[in-house]
Amino acid sequence: MSARSRLPSSPSARLVTGGDYLRFANQLLASTQVAHGQGFSNAQEETLTLLGAATGLPWEKLPTCFQRPLSEKEKNRFVELLDCRVFDRTPTAYLVGEAWLGGLSFSVDPRVIIPRSYFVELIPEVIPHWLPPSDSIKRIADVCTG
Structure with a gap:
């Protein structure tokens, strides 16, 4: 996890798979009332997009990482993107460039x-x-x- 993350606690300690990180991110977006309107209609679409950017997987291949452990690099990138989305309110499209x-x-x-x-x-x-x-x-x- 990035040393400068502002997330309430280290998710890396209890999260392992891509599915774990998606559930965590969906709950976090809901609890922080992040608005969805810049090309996404819900938290699930945004977190899947962030996971794709973190893993380098295209949308249709994302299910392959739901059950497998994420690498440290993938975890760090996902947490970094999520941190920017939640605390800076940077739109997901800007974070992933698409x-x-x-x-x-x-x-x-x-x-x-x-x-x-x-x-x-x-x-x-x-x-x-x-x-x-x-x-x-x-x-x-x-x-x-x-």
Whole structure:
């Protein structure tokens, strides 16, 4: 665990597997009332994303670490990310450098607005009805997209 962690107690003493760390992190996010709104709808999505960043595993391979012990490097990285999320309130997307919207991945850091929309599912269905034929479009404004 990072020496500068502000977590209430050393989780490394009692947590071993990726699943242990996920449960701990979910409880911590709930107890500290961290807001979810920068691309995530709940603590589970955020903690899975942080675990992926700590282990280097893509989302679909994360279950492979739920039952296995995390390495010291993975534990330290996860605790460091969790510490920043809880105490600095740094959005998870900034911590991992990536945000997803509508099935697309975007590189993000604190210099950009995290792409998010509660209407993303409607865009492919509704927008085409509002737009003129593409050959008649001369200008497009790119507003708040990073």
